[in-house]
Amino acid sequence: xKTSHPPSDRTRVRRGAGNAVYExxxxxxxxxxxxxxxxxxxxxxxxxxxxxxxxxxxxYLYIHGSNGSRMLKQLMAQxxxxxxxxxxxxxxxxxxxxxxxxxxxxxxxxxFEMVDEAEQRRSLDAFMEHLAPGRNAEVRGGNAKEHxxxxxxxxxxxxxxxxxxxxxxxxxxxxxxxxxxxxELPFTHQRGAPVTxxxxxxxxxxxxxxxxxxx
Amino acid sequence: xKTSHPPSDRTRVRRGAGNAVYExxxxxxxxxxxxxxxxxxxxxxxxxxxxxxxxxxxxYLYIHGSNGSRMLKQLMAQxxxxxxxxxxxxxxxxxxxxxxxxxxxxxxxxxFEMVDEAEQRRSLDAFMEHLAPGRNAEVRGGNAKEHxxxxxxxxxxxxxxxxxxxxxxxxxxxxxxxxxxxxELPFTHQRGAPVTxxxxxxxxxxxxxxxxxxx
Ligand SMILES: Cc1cc2nc3c(=O)[nH]c(=O)nc-3n(C[C@H](O)[C@H](O)[C@H](O)COP(=O)(O)OP(=O)(O)OC[C@H]3O[C@@H](n4cnc5c(N)ncnc54)[C@H](O)[C@@H]3O)c2cc1C
Ligand SMILES: Cc1cc2nc3c(=O)[nH]c(=O)nc-3n(C[C@H](O)[C@H](O)[C@H](O)COP(=O)(O)OP(=O)(O)OC[C@H]3O[C@@H](n4cnc5c(N)ncnc54)[C@H](O)[C@@H]3O)c2cc1C
Ligand code: HEM
Ligand code: HEM
Numbered sequence: 001x002k003t004s005h006p007p008s009d010r011t012r013v014r015r016g017a018g019n020a021v022y023e024x025x026x027x028x029x030x031x032x033x034x035x036x037x038x039x040x041x042x043x044x045x046x047x048x049x050x051x052x053x054x055x056x057x058x059x060y061l062y063i064h065g066s067n068g069s070r071m072l073k074q075l076m077a078q079x080x081x082x083x084x085x086x087x088x089x090x091x092x093x094x095x096x097x098x099x100x101x102x103x104x105x106x107x108x109x110x111x112f113e114m115v116d117e118a119e120q121r122r123s124l125d126a127f128m129e130h131l132a133p134g135r136n137a138e139v140r141g142g143n144a145k146e147h148x149x150x151x152x153x154x155x156x157x158x159x160x161x162x163x164x165x166x167x168x169x170x171x172x173x174x175x176x177x178x179x180x181x182x183x184e185l186p187f188t189h190q191r192g193a194p195v196t197x198x199x200x201x202x203x204x205x206x207x208x209x210x211x212x213x214x215x
Numbered sequence: 216x217k218t219s220h221p222p223s224d225r226t227r228v229r230r231g232a233g234n235a236v237y238e239x240x241x242x243x244x245x246x247x248x249x250x251x252x253x254x255x256x257x258x259x260x261x262x263x264x265x266x267x268x269x270x271x272x273x274x275y276l277y278i279h280g281s282n283g284s285r286m287l288k289q290l291m292a293q294x295x296x297x298x299x300x301x302x303x304x305x306x307x308x309x310x311x312x313x314x315x316x317x318x319x320x321x322x323x324x325x326x327f328e329m330v331d332e333a334e335q336r337r338s339l340d341a342f343m344e345h346l347a348p349g350r351n352a353e354v355r356g357g358n359a360k361e362h363x364x365x366x367x368x369x370x371x372x373x374x375x376x377x378x379x380x381x382x383x384x385x386x387x388x389x390x391x392x393x394x395x396x397x398x399e400l401p402f403t404h405q406r407g408a409p410v411t412x413x414x415x416x417x418x419x420x421x422x423x424x425x426x427x428x429x430x
Contacts, residue, residue, distance in 0.1 A: 009260065010261070015285070035316070036302050038253040038255075038264050038298055039264065040262040040296075042261075045225045045324075046295075046296070046324070047255040047256050047257050047296050048296050048322075049253050049254065049296045050298070051300040051318070065230075069230055078262075079262070080262060081263050081264045083253055083265070083266060085253070085266040087251050089407075090250070090346055093354070094355060095354055095355040096343055096356050097357050097358075097361040097365075099343070101268060103266070105266050107263075107265075124311065128311055128314070131314075132307065135395070138393075138394070139309055139314075140310040140390055140393055142310075143312075146310075150312075168412040168413075169412065175355050176414070178355055180353040180417060181353070181415060181417045181418070181419050181420055181423055182411075182414070183409055183412040183415060183423075184410040184412075185347075185406065185426045186407035186408070186409070187405070189402070189404075190402070190405045191401065192304075192402070192403040194398055194399070197383040197399075199397070205396055208398075211400045
């Protein structure tokens with residue numbers, strides 16, 4: 001993977017630079033923990049921020065949708081910014097000002113490129129495999145018409161920066177005597193019990209049975 | 216609240232319009248369930264997508280940060296798009312193509328405005344109250360220097376659209392015989408056990424004790 005060192009003009013974190021990380025391994029880990037990214041691009045109406053499913057293969061982040069999508073068409077014609085954020089907790093400090101959040105975020109800049117049809121099939125299979133290992137063999141795969149209506153784009157994880165915060169609050173020396181509870185209120189990214197479709201009589205495969213415990 | 220009906224040129228959902236909702240009450244509910252938004256804006260480097268803490272009061276979404284923030288400065292000078300997304304589940308269908316996700320998302324367009332210092336204090340207090348009811352009385356409030364270094368912006372929840380999907384998969388008639396498990400794999404947005412700071416000897420208040428059960 002092309003390392004993000006040194007950061008580009010676009011990826012050099014200026015505010016809170018102490019929390020910046022430019023490690024390719026962390027970029028990958030933050031992407032892999034996500035099902036979803038937010039993508040910024042512009043058109044005649046101004047800037048847009050669109051939530052979209054995503055997955056990683058190698059050093060690329062992939063997205064997909066309809067050939068007719070405004071977003072996908074724009075993303076082939078201009079640079080974009082893709083952001084993934086995991087909110088890990090609220091950080092409660094002794095002063096209001098020092099309250100903050102724990103998080104892992106990545107911002108990726110660059111131009112998306114369209115993949116050809118063979119790669120589209122392969123990468124959508126990989127997407128499914130990532131979501132539900134083994135499921136490709138159980139469902140009807142995409143047919144020619146469906147694939148012809150679909151666009152898959154990918155962007156290199158090259159021009160990317162992460163910001164990460166963890167741990168408890170950093171209070172000012174003079175506030176240490178304040179008698180407030182301090183610490184972290186964590187968020188967990190958990191899974192609920194699978195909801196079987198009323199019309200389904202098929203036994204739950206391993207990836208469904210293990211869903212709720214994946215945490 | 217100024218209703219979003221009829222949608223503007225920017226907020227009319229074109230793709231998957233069946234999932235579009237323009238109800239102010241739903242806009243508010245999606246914002247209230249969030250700690251975090253993603254904001255798209257542009258500068259000489261192109262489009263940016265920045266994750267930021269947010270809260271709602273009345274018919275406005277609020278954000279805050281440093282006077283020196285690139286983002287906050289840009290947001291006073293141009294229209295932006297604020298997006299909040301709650302991912303509720305993976306939807307597993309009988310064909311690969313009909314797989315989808317359940318979600319609640321809102322996209323808000325418009326211009327942020329800066330609030331004055333009195334309103335800044337009031338709204339940051341409201342933010343804290345929203346995070347941890349009663350905590351304002353326990354911590355040191357922001358002092359003059361801290362507030363002077365801080366900017367609070369708000370954007371009207373006026374030009375906004377929601378997209379919502381829930382329930383099981385919608386398969387094609389001809390796929391109904393396929394023997395794959397179908398249904399929803401839900402995500403839950405839960406809280407973990409509070410982590411008390413090692414230097415803290417204060418008993419946990421109600422909002423900390425009840426954190427993990429809030430779900
Ligand atoms: C959960 C969460 C909550 C946050 N809440 C707030 C808040 O309430 N107020 C606030 O001011 N800031 C908040 N931040 C930080 C925010 O994301 C920005 O880092 C900050 O606002 C500075 O923005 P800027 O455009 O001025 O950044 P600059 O530092 O000028 O950005 C320069 C470059 O650094 C990189 N970069 C900046 N931010 C990030 C990031 N978060 N992740 C990865 N790369 C990044 C990008 O490449 C960006 O183009 C929050 C971040 C997270 C993850
Ligand atoms: C969790 C999640 C995953 C998604 N995954 C995908 C995916 O993999 N592929 C895909 O094509 N789409 C996906 N979507 C839908 C995506 O957010 C867009 O709605 C879609 O891509 C069409 O984008 P567009 O710019 O072409 O939309 P248009 O329909 O042209 O957008 C017009 C206007 O409709 C409103 N709008 C559009 N989308 C939303 C939204 N999500 N929430 C609120 N208002 C909206 C905005 O005001 C927007 O400017 C996903 C959405 C969510 C919430
Ligand atoms: C053969 C495989 C697949 C193909 C060809 C395909 C194709 C498409 C197309 C064309 C759209 C755009 C719909 C529109 O804008 O009108 C879309 C949307 C979407 N797809 Fe897929 N897809 C595939 C598999 C998957 C899988 C496995 C998932 C996993 C969850 C998924 C999740 C989504 C989501 C969330 C949307 C957005 C729907 C919305 O706006 O509500 N897709 N897909
Ligand atoms: C008196 C109240 C507060 C004031 C004056 C204030 C002020 C600020 C300022 C000036 C920044 C920008 C830091 C920088 O860019 O250098 C900031 C960042 C931030 N604030 Fe606040 N804040 C207050 C309360 C809170 C509260 C209650 C929270 C709740 C969690 C919070 C969460 C955050 C977060 C998450 C950031 C981003 C930090 C980062 O980039 O890692 N703030 N705040």
